[in-house]
Amino acid sequence: MKRFTEAEKLQILADVIAIKSVNENEIEVANYLKELFAEYGIESKIVPVTDTRVNLVAEIGSGKPVIGVSGHMDVVSPGDESEWTSDPFTLTERDGKLYGRGTNDMKAGLINLALTMIELKENDELKKGTVRFMATTGEEVGGAGSKKLYEEGYMDDVDYLWVAEPSPSTIIYSHKGSLNLRVTSTGEAAHSSMPHFGYNAINPLMAYLLEMDEKLNGDERENDVLGKLVMSTTIFNAGNQVNSIPEKAVAEINVRTIQEFDNDEVIxxxxKTADKYNADGAKIDVEVTMSLPSVFTTGESDMVELTKKLGKKHLGLDIDVKGSPGATDASNLLRDKGDDFPFMMYGPGETKMAHKTDEYVYKDYYFAFFDIYKELILGLTK
Structure with missing residues (x-):
C-alpha cells in the first residue's frame, strides 16, 4: 500500500516552492507534477495557454461522478527578499510553520491534491467515479489558465468542484467577481504658464473617477451573502514635468462585483459615462483588462456537509460556511453552472497570509488535508 511519508510530503512541497513561478514560469511546476504523476502511471496533459504559460490536467478513475479539483501554480512576487526571515524560495520550518512563497497561496493545497490522487490510484481505492486534477496558470493575474480550461470543455461534465485555496476554518461557497479597467485621458501638452494653449488630461479624468466612485460605491444594491459592490481606483499616472501641462493621464481601477451589479453593467x-465627458470635449477611453464574474451558489450540497464533518474530525475546527470578497479560478470554471452546483473553496493555510512577507502554512494543517481530501473524494464516490 502506497502512503507518502511526512518526509516525502515535505520534500515534494520544498521542490515546488523552489520553482520561482512568480506570475510566470508555471511550466516548470507543470513538468514537475507531470513527471511525478508519470512515476505512478497517471497520464497528464500539458494545456498551453500562451507561448510561456501552461495548465496541467490529470485524471484517475472513470465514469460518474466527476470531481474537479483545482489549484494554481503561480505565486506573487516575494517583494523585498531582505525583509524575509528566510529565503522565500526555500521551504523552512520554524515553530510548526512551513515558510516560503506559495506555501499558503497555494502550493500546499496543490500538492495535497496531487499526492492524494496518486495514493488513491496506487491503492486502487477509487472504486467509482473520476477525479480530474486541474492545475492552472495565471490565477494571480487575470485567470487566463482557468479561462482556457473552461473554453476547452474541461468543466463540461464535472459534478463537483473545489479549489484548494487557503481557508481551513471556513468553506467558501460564493465570492465576488473581479473587474479591472484602464481609463486613459488624452489632452494636449503646453507650458504651465500658458495652460490655455493645451488641454490638461488630468482634470477630466479626476472628475470622471470621482463620479464613477460615487455611482458605484454609492449604489444601494446588496447581495445577502457578499454585500455591496466595491470600486477602488488603485493606480494613477500623469505628467512628466511640474511646469508642463500633461497630455496624458491613466488610471487603473478594480471593481469587486456582485450578481445584482455585475461586470457587464459596470463596464x-x-x-456611457466616458461618452458623456467626451461629448463635452474630453478624450477618455475605457479598456477592460480583466473580467472575472462573481460566483454565487447556494452552498447546500453533500460535499459541503461532508467537508464540515471532516474539518472537525481532522482539524478540530467548527467549520463556517461563508461568502468571500476575493475571487478565484471558479469565476471562469463555473461560468455555465447554476446556483445549485456543488462548489467550495477549501484548503490548508490561512487566508490572511496570502501575498504576505514570511508567508507560511501550518505543518499540521498541511498533513491533515491529505486525509481530508482523500476521505472527501471517497465519500462522494461511494
Missing amino acids: DLFR
Missing part, C-alpha cells in the same frame, strides 16, 4: 456604466 457599460464606465463607457
Whole structure:
C-alpha cells in the first residue's frame, strides 16, 4: 500500500516552492507534477495557454461522478527578499510553520491534491467515479489558465468542484467577481504658464473617477451573502514635468462585483459615462483588462456537509460556511453552472497570509488535508 511519508510530503512541497513561478514560469511546476504523476502511471496533459504559460490536467478513475479539483501554480512576487526571515524560495520550518512563497497561496493545497490522487490510484481505492486534477496558470493575474480550461470543455461534465485555496476554518461557497479597467485621458501638452494653449488630461479624468466612485460605491444594491459592490481606483499616472501641462493621464481601477451589479453593467456604466465627458470635449477611453464574474451558489450540497464533518474530525475546527470578497479560478470554471452546483473553496493555510512577507502554512494543517481530501473524494464516490 502506497502512503507518502511526512518526509516525502515535505520534500515534494520544498521542490515546488523552489520553482520561482512568480506570475510566470508555471511550466516548470507543470513538468514537475507531470513527471511525478508519470512515476505512478497517471497520464497528464500539458494545456498551453500562451507561448510561456501552461495548465496541467490529470485524471484517475472513470465514469460518474466527476470531481474537479483545482489549484494554481503561480505565486506573487516575494517583494523585498531582505525583509524575509528566510529565503522565500526555500521551504523552512520554524515553530510548526512551513515558510516560503506559495506555501499558503497555494502550493500546499496543490500538492495535497496531487499526492492524494496518486495514493488513491496506487491503492486502487477509487472504486467509482473520476477525479480530474486541474492545475492552472495565471490565477494571480487575470485567470487566463482557468479561462482556457473552461473554453476547452474541461468543466463540461464535472459534478463537483473545489479549489484548494487557503481557508481551513471556513468553506467558501460564493465570492465576488473581479473587474479591472484602464481609463486613459488624452489632452494636449503646453507650458504651465500658458495652460490655455493645451488641454490638461488630468482634470477630466479626476472628475470622471470621482463620479464613477460615487455611482458605484454609492449604489444601494446588496447581495445577502457578499454585500455591496466595491470600486477602488488603485493606480494613477500623469505628467512628466511640474511646469508642463500633461497630455496624458491613466488610471487603473478594480471593481469587486456582485450578481445584482455585475461586470457587464459596470463596464457599460464606465463607457456611457466616458461618452458623456467626451461629448463635452474630453478624450477618455475605457479598456477592460480583466473580467472575472462573481460566483454565487447556494452552498447546500453533500460535499459541503461532508467537508464540515471532516474539518472537525481532522482539524478540530467548527467549520463556517461563508461568502468571500476575493475571487478565484471558479469565476471562469463555473461560468455555465447554476446556483445549485456543488462548489467550495477549501484548503490548508490561512487566508490572511496570502501575498504576505514570511508567508507560511501550518505543518499540521498541511498533513491533515491529505486525509481530508482523500476521505472527501471517497465519500462522494461511494
